[in-house]
Amino acid sequence: MVEIRFHSLGGQGAVTLIRMLAIAGDKIGKEVQAFPFFGAERRGAPVKSFARFDDARIDVRSQIYIPDFLVIMSPTLMDLGLSEGLKPDTVILVNEPLEDAKAKYKDINHTLLSVDATSIALELNLEVEGMPLVNIPVFGAISYATDIVPLEVVTEVIRETMGKKNMEVSMEAARRGFTSVLEVNGKAPARRRKPLPEVAR
Amino acid sequence: MSAKDKRKNVKAEAEIGFVTTISFPSVGSAGQTGSWRIFKPVKNEERCNECLLCWIYCPEACITKKLSINYDYCKGCGICAVECPRNAIQMVKEEKQ
Amino acid sequence: MKIIDTANHAVAYAAKLARVEVVSAYPITPQTQIIEEISRLIDEGIMDCEYIPVESEHSAQAALIGASATGVRVFSATSSHGLAYMHELLHWAAAVRLPIVMVNVNRAMGPGWNIWCDHQDAIAARDTGWIQLYCASHQECVDTLIQAFRIAEDHRVIMPVMVNYDAFVLSHTYMKVEFPEQETVDLFLPELDPMWKLDLDNPMTHGSVIYPDDYEEVRFSMQQAHGNARKVISEAAAEYRVIVGNYHGDLTEEFMTEDAEHIIVAMGSIASEAKMAVKQLREEGLACGVVRIRSYRPFPVEELQRVMRGKRTLVVIDRDCSFGLEGALFSDVKAASYGHSDARAYNLITGLGGRDITYGLLAGAVRAAVEGKAETVRWPALRLNEHHLASKRGVEAAWQGRQKRSAS
Numbered sequence: 001m002v003e004i005r006f007h008s009l010g011g012q013g014a015v016t017l018i019r020m021l022a023i024a025g026d027k028i029g030k031e032v033q034a035f036p037f038f039g040a041e042r043r044g045a046p047v048k049s050f051a052r053f054d055d056a057r058i059d060v061r062s063q064i065y066i067p068d069f070l071v072i073m074s075p076t077l078m079d080l081g082l083s084e085g086l087k088p089d090t091v092i093l094v095n096e097p098l099e100d101a102k103a104k105y106k107d108i109n110h111t112l113l114s115v116d117a118t119s120i121a122l123e124l125n126l127e128v129e130g131m132p133l134v135n136i137p138v139f140g141a142i143s144y145a146t147d148i149v150p151l152e153v154v155t156e157v158i159r160e161t162m163g164k165k166n167m168e169v170s171m172e173a174a175r176r177g178f179t180s181v182l183e184v185n186g187k188a189p190a191r192r193r194k195p196l197p198e199v200a201r
Numbered sequence: 202m203s204a205k206d207k208r209k210n211v212k213a214e215a216e217i218g219f220v221t222t223i224s225f226p227s228v229g230s231a232g233q234t235g236s237w238r239i240f241k242p243v244k245n246e247e248r249c250n251e252c253l254l255c256w257i258y259c260p261e262a263c264i265t266k267k268l269s270i271n272y273d274y275c276k277g278c279g280i281c282a283v284e285c286p287r288n289a290i291q292m293v294k295e296e297k298q
Numbered sequence: 299m300k301i302i303d304t305a306n307h308a309v310a311y312a313a314k315l316a317r318v319e320v321v322s323a324y325p326i327t328p329q330t331q332i333i334e335e336i337s338r339l340i341d342e343g344i345m346d347c348e349y350i351p352v353e354s355e356h357s358a359q360a361a362l363i364g365a366s367a368t369g370v371r372v373f374s375a376t377s378s379h380g381l382a383y384m385h386e387l388l389h390w391a392a393a394v395r396l397p398i399v400m401v402n403v404n405r406a407m408g409p410g411w412n413i414w415c416d417h418q419d420a421i422a423a424r425d426t427g428w429i430q431l432y433c434a435s436h437q438e439c440v441d442t443l444i445q446a447f448r449i450a451e452d453h454r455v456i457m458p459v460m461v462n463y464d465a466f467v468l469s470h471t472y473m474k475v476e477f478p479e480q481e482t483v484d485l486f487l488p489e490l491d492p493m494w495k496l497d498l499d500n501p502m503t504h505g506s507v508i509y510p511d512d513y514e515e516v517r518f519s520m521q522q523a524h525g526n527a528r529k530v531i532s533e534a535a536a537e538y539r540v541i542v543g544n545y546h547g548d549l550t551e552e553f554m555t556e557d558a559e560h561i562i563v564a565m566g567s568i569a570s571e572a573k574m575a576v577k578q579l580r581e582e583g584l585a586c587g588v589v590r591i592r593s594y595r596p597f598p599v600e601e602l603q604r605v606m607r608g609k610r611t612l613v614v615i616d617r618d619c620s621f622g623l624e625g626a627l628f629s630d631v632k633a634a635s636y637g638h639s640d641a642r643a644y645n646l647i648t649g650l651g652g653r654d655i656t657y658g659l660l661a662g663a664v665r666a667a668v669e670g671k672a673e674t675v676r677w678p679a680l681r682l683n684e685h686h687l688a689s690k691r692g693v694e695a696a697w698q699g700r701q702k703r704s705a706s
Binding site: 018019022023026031032033034035036037038058059060061062063065 | 300302328413414464466467470471472473474567568570571573574654655656657
Binding site: 009044045046074076118129130131132 | 234236237238239240276277278279282283292
């Protein structure tokens with residue numbers, strides 16, 4: 001099983017993201033499970049979401065405490081994300097420009113990848129009421145970083161689930177997300193990560 | 202349950218006592234929520250005519266009646282900017298720390 | 299048809315497949331998505347159904363009772379306080395013998411205000427006469443809802459059925475669901491053939507005054523209907539397996555119980571998590587198994603007696619508490635296996651108000667019980683955190699302030 005935990009802010013579109021990720025996982029024949037931890041939904045409040053992929057039926061129903069991949073959709077949530085549990089080989093993907101990430105996360109021992117999804121969203125005018133929709137570029141970046149779902153499947157899911165208005169630009173955002181993943185604490189550009197085998201916790 | 206909570210679990214059964222749903226008003230019980238912000242509201246003094254709509258609409262009481270914004274707790278929801286009839290509040294991308 | 303969606307949306311599509319004719323409901327988190335989706339299907343002409351908007355859950359159930367009495371297939375969905383608000387009419391629907399089917403998305407009761415999962419809402423409605431079924435997966439929600447109409451409408455039963463599943467853990471989680479074709483469902487679930495219905499040509503009334511001389515027999519008949527429902531639930535599951543192909547168990551689902559020495563009993567999604575605990579415990583050398591209760595009322599008495607024979611330990615997980623005693627399921631399982639098992643019985647009350655329970659925690663608690671280190675009734679996930687302490691300090695300060703004022 002591969003488990004991903006997401007930390008995002010209300011309004012960034014994480015719930016849409018995990019839904020599309022689950023649909024993508026199903027398309028490549030995986031059993032999937034995706035859920036947010038719903039609280040009082042407030043724009044700007046931290047939201048946790050979870051996604052599981054497995055070849056066998058998924059019986060686990062609890063949240064993910066030691067994920068294979070940790071996705072931080074706002075740099076302000078890095079400390080929170082790190083404090084909620086990791087394994088030694090968890091790969092972290094943060095939505096932050098490379099230089100900022102390099103300056104800030106010198107003491108993180110995990111493989112740390114960056115994608116500047118906010119800039120991608122702003123460049124493409126992917127906004128909802130002033131808030132950049134970072135979920136789509138992050139979707140592309142996850143495809144690259146985790147290698148669970150290929151980019152073709154990502155764009156296919158976007159084509160099927162997004163409204164006509166934003167479809168083309170969203171597919172472009174996902175492509176840019178895919179090609180913009182950089183390794184923070186290693187030598188850029190990032191290597192692709194094969195999904196890890198069976199998780200023990 | 203996180204590892205931190207597991208430590209707290211020790212003897213909790215014996216120590217619970219009178220735990221109820223009563224809560225008391227306090228500032229910042231969710232921490233400094235200003236850190237959640239991506240965009241911050243910035244007031245344009247020249248355009249503002251002190252109508253106080255932003256003061257009324259701010260759901261977090263982060264705008265005082267004297268129209269100063271408390272950035273420690275403002276989460277950058279942007280409601281003040283939307284409600285301001287004179288566009289005197291602009292949401293500006295948070296500067297890098 | 300296969301979709302990746304929430305259990306709420308899946309259940310809405312299942313209601314359409316069941317050819318529901320009248321829906322009356324009032325929105326409440328975490329159920330709202332069901333009736334939102336149904337009203338969309340009706341509005342877009344995809345579903346041929348009357349939707350009766352009402353101002354409360356009490357009225358929703360009342361409208362269903364009225365509609366059902368005219369001999370049509372009816373459906374509703376509610377949760378938590380909504381279920382509590384219609385409590386009077388739950389008795390009404392069962393006592394007048396109407397085959398109403400309703401989804402209850404299990405949510406904790408407030409205060410403390412809480413939208414997350416536990417079973418307290420349905421447990422509080424336990425003795426209304428409704429058949430209560432509990433699901434543990436998205437697919438089971440769909441399949442159970444379709445079966446529920448068969449069970450409710452069977453002339454040996456004619457009782458309302460409540461299909462329960464867990465808030466958020468299932469209701470808002472995206473997972474795969476496969477739907478049978480409409481013709482397949484029609485084959486399994488024929489048109490409603492009511493034993494009685496309100497009819498202008500053949501006037502009658504229902505729900506009238508009954509004197510002490512007549513009342514007990516009416517209640518005995520309800521008890522008999524539940525007895526018959528045991529058979530009907532199993533038949534429905536078996537026939538559904540043949541026609542549609544899916545099977546989730548009869549009144550119970552058993553997981554690795556055959557060679558088990560220690561049995562975990564649970565309902566709903568936490569029973570699925572308990573399967574993971576069993577796998578872990580077996581790797582550690584403890585022969586454990588899970589009995590998941592699918593039908594809480596009627597209660598699977600014979601099944602539990604058979605499973606529990608010769609077992610060493612019984613651990614019942616309750617997502618509810620019958621205050622002043624113990625977990626409600628624990629009492630029931632002990633009562634059912636009385637005289638049939640010498641197993642030492644333990645109760646875990648946990649997962650209340652959506653507290654996230656991992657299989658690691660369950661495995662640890664079961665191991666402690668097996669090793670005889672646990673108290674009979676345990677709340678294994680308890681912790682005293684900063685919010686509790688702040689509340690305690692505030693109450694303490696308020697109390698001292700009152701003392702001071704009354705002294706001066």
